[in-house]
Amino acid sequence: MEDSVLLKVNGREFGGWKRVSVTAGLDRQARDFELDITFRWPDRAAIRDMIRPGDSCQILLGRDLVLTGYVDATPIRYDAGQISVGVSGRSATADLVDCAAINEPGQWNARRVEDIVTDLAAPYGVHVCTEVNTGPIVETYQIDQGETVFESVDRLIGMRALLSTDDANGRLVLTGTGRMRAITPLILGQNILSADAPLNWKDRYSLYLVKGQGIGDDSSVHAALSVRAEAHDAAVRRRRVLFRKQSGDADRSSARLEARWEAASRAGQSVKTRYTVQGWRQADGSLWVPNAVVMVEDPVIGLSGEMLIGEVTYSLGDTGCLCHLTVAPTGAWELKPETTQKRGDGPSALTRPGETLLNF
Known part of the structure; x- marks a missing residue:
């Protein structure tokens, strides 16, 4: 069945x-x-x-x-x-959530992220699956005494803006957002049974300002030492400013990424919506799954376009088989970008300054 x-x-x-x-x-x-x-x-x-x-x-x-x-x-x-x-x-990854990181001596030098994570998970018999490029070699990493395995993993991968989750096989998964695409769209009047959207904007700002200090040289002391970047959320109509001081060796590119991340993450979190649909499967018979990009058309809440499914609950009860899908713009699940390493000005998955995520 x-x-x-x-x-x-x-x-x-x-x-x-x-x-x-x-x-x-x-x-x-x-x-x-x-x-x-x-x-x-x-x-x-x-x-x-x-x-x-x-x-x-x-x-x-x-x-x-x-x-x-x-x-x-x-x-x-x-x-x-x-x-x-x-x-x-x-x-099976629950043991990594609950239990301490016990590796001895608990220090790694010149190792890849996935190798360190594999070592951390090994004492509890949990396998690791890596779905994305984890970046360059980690020069040095050490466990903080008393932290759980996942606390240590998150501290490690937070430097690389990776996500840690699990899969159906009980493996720890290192991944990025939007690794799949949903077959079936969520459309009001067709397959959406109900929706719950708090639409709480108290943590959103019109301007995100990031400042930091870089290492200068004799030829451009002022430009190198004074780092400033900003991002705007045009949907916030009154003036609200959030200031962040960037730690480490800042540069304009990393400051810009941090400002964009603040804007995209907070905007995405503010419009998280939980949809309920009948059944656990999409039109092609496959299950609804998290980390899939789905097309949403909901003029009541104001969502129109591609969203990311961040959570899925399969339920069975008096009303039959239901699937509860928590969706939001991808930025809601983007992790804070690394700010201690020099970055280029290449394309980013985060929102550009002034981009509006809502469609009221």
Whole structure:
């Protein structure tokens, strides 16, 4: 069955779940699930003996694997007439979220980002998948004592504006935004059942100003030492200015990238919208997935054009199979660009000064 939900644990398969929620997204490094089923006494109440916290598991929607990880909890609720049994858990990458980085001596020299991340994840048996170019060799990197694996990973890849997330196989994934394209558009009046958009602009500004200090030379001391860049959000009509002081050896190019990132990220976050559609699959039968670019036409909220799916929740309940999709402009999930390394003035995925993301 295309919309069946199967939990595999200890070589056994469990179906017939009445309530299901599986969530994956760019803002989380371990996807999670909750399953629930209700029986009449005493039918199959012994399921609690078949599935225990700590068991390895897989979740399949139809034939599609969507999660590989471990059972966290097996809650039980009952009354005089029935018993409700639940199972919840997370991706195998949850151990990297929860547990300390324990590598010894915990220092790397002249290594690639993906090599360091692979070493960090190895003690917990988590494999690493790299989908993008991670940039030049890292000259030196050291664990901060007490930090978790993912805290260390994020500190490392934050220098390269990479994203860390997971996949259906329970691997840690190093990636960038918009790696796929959705087949089916989201169109008001066609497949959108409902929408929820806070449209909160309190963190948006009309002007983003970045200043810093560079290393000058005798021929151009003023130009090199005084670095200034700005980006504008034309959708913010009153004067609101945000100032950022750039650390490290600043230059005009890196300051410009940081200003553009502030504008694009804050604008994108302000219009994050959660859409609900019927079913878990697109028109071609493939599942809706995070990190896919989707065309959105919603004149009520004001979104028109390509957006990025940042999070997907597959749910099953009284209203049947639903998919909840959190979308926003790509800038909402762009990471802050590295500012301590010289950059060229090549094209950027971030918003150019003055670009308006909304379509009111």
